Amino acid sequence: MLTINNLHASIDGKEILRGLNLQVNPGEVHAIMGPNGSGKSTTASVLAGKPEYEITGGEIIFQGENLNGMAPENRAAEGIFLAFQYPVEIKGVSNINFLKTAVNEIRAYHGLEPMPAKEFLNRIKEKQELVQFSNDLAKRSLNEGFSGGEKKRNEIFQLAMLEPKLAILDETDSGLDIDALRIVAHGVNSLRSKDNAFIIITHYQRLLEYIEPDFVHVLYNGRIVKSGTKELALELEEKGYDWLKSESRDYITA
Amino acid sequence: MLLEKTKLLDQYFDEVLKEQQQIDLLLGDPVHPNLYSLRDMARQSFRSKGIPHSGMEDWKYTPVRAFVEKILRVKDGYPKYSSSAADALQLEKSCYIMVIIDGKWWPHLSDPILTDSLEIASLDQVSSETAKIAHLGAHADIEHPFAALNTALFSDGIMIRVKTGVLLEKPIYLVHISMGEINPMFYPRMLFVAEKHTKVTLIEKFVVSDTSIYTVNNSVSEVVVENGAEMEHYYIHTENELSVNLQYARVILDEGSKYSNYNFALPGSPFIRHDLHVSMRGTGAETTLYGMVLTSKKQLVDNHTCVDHSVPDCISNEHYKCIVKDQSTLVFNGKVIVHPDAQRTNSFQKNSNLLLSDDAVINTKPELEIYADDVKCSHGATMGQFDSEALFYLTSRGIRENTARQMLMEAFAAEIIEVVPDEMVKQYLKNIMAEHL
Ligand SMILES: Nc1ncnc2c1ncn2[C@@H]1O[C@H](COP(=O)(O)OP(=O)(O)OP(=O)(O)O)[C@@H](O)[C@H]1O
Ligand SMILES: [Mg+2]
Numbered sequence: 001m002l003t004i005n006n007l008h009a010s011i012d013g014k015e016i017l018r019g020l021n022l023q024v025n026p027g028e029v030h031a032i033m034g035p036n037g038s039g040k041s042t043t044a045s046v047l048a049g050k051p052e053y054e055i056t057g058g059e060i061i062f063q064g065e066n067l068n069g070m071a072p073e074n075r076a077a078e079g080i081f082l083a084f085q086y087p088v089e090i091k092g093v094s095n096i097n098f099l100k101t102a103v104n105e106i107r108a109y110h111g112l113e114p115m116p117a118k119e120f121l122n123r124i125k126e127k128q129e130l131v132q133f134s135n136d137l138a139k140r141s142l143n144e145g146f147s148g149g150e151k152k153r154n155e156i157f158q159l160a161m162l163e164p165k166l167a168i169l170d171e172t173d174s175g176l177d178i179d180a181l182r183i184v185a186h187g188v189n190s191l192r193s194k195d196n197a198f199i200i201i202t203h204y205q206r207l208l209e210y211i212e213p214d215f216v217h218v219l220y221n222g223r224i225v226k227s228g229t230k231e232l233a234l235e236l237e238e239k240g241y242d243w244l245k246s247e248s249r250d251y252i253t254a
Numbered sequence: 255m256l257l258e259k260t261k262l263l264d265q266y267f268d269e270v271l272k273e274q275q276q277i278d279l280l281l282g283d284p285v286h287p288n289l290y291s292l293r294d295m296a297r298q299s300f301r302s303k304g305i306p307h308s309g310m311e312d313w314k315y316t317p318v319r320a321f322v323e324k325i326l327r328v329k330d331g332y333p334k335y336s337s338s339a340a341d342a343l344q345l346e347k348s349c350y351i352m353v354i355i356d357g358k359w360w361p362h363l364s365d366p367i368l369t370d371s372l373e374i375a376s377l378d379q380v381s382s383e384t385a386k387i388a389h390l391g392a393h394a395d396i397e398h399p400f401a402a403l404n405t406a407l408f409s410d411g412i413m414i415r416v417k418t419g420v421l422l423e424k425p426i427y428l429v430h431i432s433m434g435e436i437n438p439m440f441y442p443r444m445l446f447v448a449e450k451h452t453k454v455t456l457i458e459k460f461v462v463s464d465t466s467i468y469t470v471n472n473s474v475s476e477v478v479v480e481n482g483a484e485m486e487h488y489y490i491h492t493e494n495e496l497s498v499n500l501q502y503a504r505v506i507l508d509e510g511s512k513y514s515n516y517n518f519a520l521p522g523s524p525f526i527r528h529d530l531h532v533s534m535r536g537t538g539a540e541t542t543l544y545g546m547v548l549t550s551k552k553q554l555v556d557n558h559t560c561v562d563h564s565v566p567d568c569i570s571n572e573h574y575k576c577i578v579k580d581q582s583t584l585v586f587n588g589k590v591i592v593h594p595d596a597q598r599t600n601s602f603q604k605n606s607n608l609l610l611s612d613d614a615v616i617n618t619k620p621e622l623e624i625y626a627d628d629v630k631c632s633h634g635a636t637m638g639q640f641d642s643e644a645l646f647y648l649t650s651r652g653i654r655e656n657t658a659r660q661m662l663m664e665a666f667a668a669e670i671i672e673v674v675p676d677e678m679v680k681q682y683l684k685n686i687m688a689e690h691l
Pocket of ligand 1: 043
């Protein structure tokens with residue numbers, strides 16, 4: 001589904017990703033961990049097509065298509081979804097209206113008519129229940145004045161509404177209380193299928209107890225320095241990153 | 255060459271002023287007993303200043319002369335506007351409609367008016383001379399060149415008077431149609447009096463007809479809101495590129511009165527200059543001034559507002575939001591004066607701008623003059639472009655960039671549109687804004 005080959009990306013002339021490789025197949029869940037500033041959110045933004053980033057080398061192939069130069073809206077329509085680490089507040093745009101526009105623009109991209117109002121409302125209701133997202137929140141301006149946890153839940157609500165093929169969750173767990181964490185995990189698990197895939201960026205093993213990953217990767221200094229199965233997450237929780245940092249330094253100098 | 259043209263315009267006004275003076279001499283004074291001397295002063299004031307130029311502080315960014323000058327070319331076959339612009343009457347339901355063509359009120363095209371609650375008449379036919387004599391020419395400042403020009407030249411004019419204690423349910427809807435039938439430049443004169451403890455909504459909409467030629471509308475309104483009265487006053491500009499608007503309004507607020515002004519300018523007219531001067535004359539008065547301006551192409555829209563607090567315990571609240579596109583120019587000048595006696599004044603002013611093109615220009619200037627010590631005042635101007643994080647957020651959900659931009663513009667405008675109290679007007683504004691964003 002997704003193949004990232006030797007990806008180099010920079011922002012404002014500063015190289016952040018330095019030779020990233022990753023292969024994600026349908027049905028898989030990948031976790032990406034790594035120290036602060038290692039390039040996890042950058043990877044997520046580059047995948048979603050944030051215009052500020054420049055790809056200076058390598059390629060991203062999504063469902064057989066090179067994403068380089070593709071606009072974010074088209075990537076979304078092709079099935080990429082990013083749950084933001086820091087969701088933006090947009091005053092004056094209602095949550096529901098925003099979702100309706102998104103759903104229908106994606107449908108238009110695929111040559112489909114707008115979704116009938118009734119179907120849309122049913123879907124809203126169903127997905128709201130799935131992630132226990134309150135009606136009050138859904139009616140308000142997009143994320144405006146939402147608490148940190150409410151914003152994260154809204155990201156998962158949107159994810160559920162848009163049903164992407166590849167969902168990237170950037171630290172969706174941070175800021176969530178224990179109940180919310182379970183709700184979000186439940187939401188994600190019930191959306192999992194053999195046709196879609198998840199990339200879950202997190203600092204904590206806890207989320208991975210609820211959403212079991214097939215692979216765990218460690219990102220450091222703009223590249224993946226170690227990959228393993230879910231046991232790697234446990235090992236990281238115990239030992240931290242220092243042992244990997246020295247290992248990767250050896251690797252770089254070698 | 256340039257000099258010659260300049261002279262032509264000055265000559266033109268010189269002749270027009272003289273002509274009016276002769277007419278006044280001949281006809282006497284049907285409109286107002288002191289009109290002759292008032293006009294005399296106005297003429298002198300205008301002659302001493304002439305059409306404003308960029309050397310004058312209040313006109314620094316507003317090259318009005320070029321737009322007025324065009325009236326001289328109208329007679330040499332300036333192109334007529336041909337497409338249909340007859341959206342004038344979309345608000346007609348449940349309003350008292352008044353049709354005003356080139357500044358002249360057409361009673362037979364207008365709704366009959368309930369006379370025991372309301373008087374609407376041309377100035378020479380007003381029944382209550384008292385109100386007229388007290389207010390006509392008493393509030394417009396003839397130091398303002400275009401207030402002076404209007405005062406020297408207006409012919410019939412309209413007075414609307416809501417009689418003491420009357421709470422009017424239906425809004426009064428004035429449709430100003432600029433046609434240029436007799437003259438490309440005309441001088442509408444309005445006097446609105448909301449007597450004690452009344453409540454009234456006035457909607458003024460500016461449009462053109464499909465036979466309009468290039469016109470310059472130089473209007474003056476004097477607005478008086480008496481003790482305990484409330485007025486909601488809308489300006490909606492939807493003219494086209496043939497219609498220039500020079501508008502001056504002075505509002506007088508008596509004790510405990512409330513005045514809210516909602517000023518909407520949409521793309522169309524090449525040049526709009528609004529002077530809105532609100533004077534708090536009675537304690538406990540409140541005013542709210544909201545503006546939503548959307549400029550495009552080569553438009554220039556200039557709003558000069560002034561709120562002056564001369565008595566204690568008044569509140570003023572102002573918020574103008576502007577979306578500025580293409581090669582257009584936006585000027586905003588918001589003056590607040592708090593005189594020494596105006597203790598416990600609350601005055602807030604905000605001007606927020608969305609600048610959407612490298613070729614567009616915004617000149618914004620808040621001016622606060624505070625001479626009292628026990629006051630709460632604040633002002634601020636912001637200038638922004640599209641928030642790139644917000645754009646990315648929207649597009650990352652599959653929303654096309656154009657749609658996303660439109661959503662962000664609507665969101666920006668929503669803050670003003672949402673405060674519009676009249677549901678019918680709000681809905682109408684939402685629709686026309688959506689057309690232009
Ligand atoms: N505009 C920019 N100019 C220069 N450096 C930048 C810019 N934006 C991000 N960076 C840098 O890129 C690096 C990677 O940032 P990124 O947000 O991808 O880290 P992260 O792995 O997501 O960290 P965290 O765990 O804290 O979320 C950081 O060192 C950051 O300071
Ligand atoms: Mg991050």
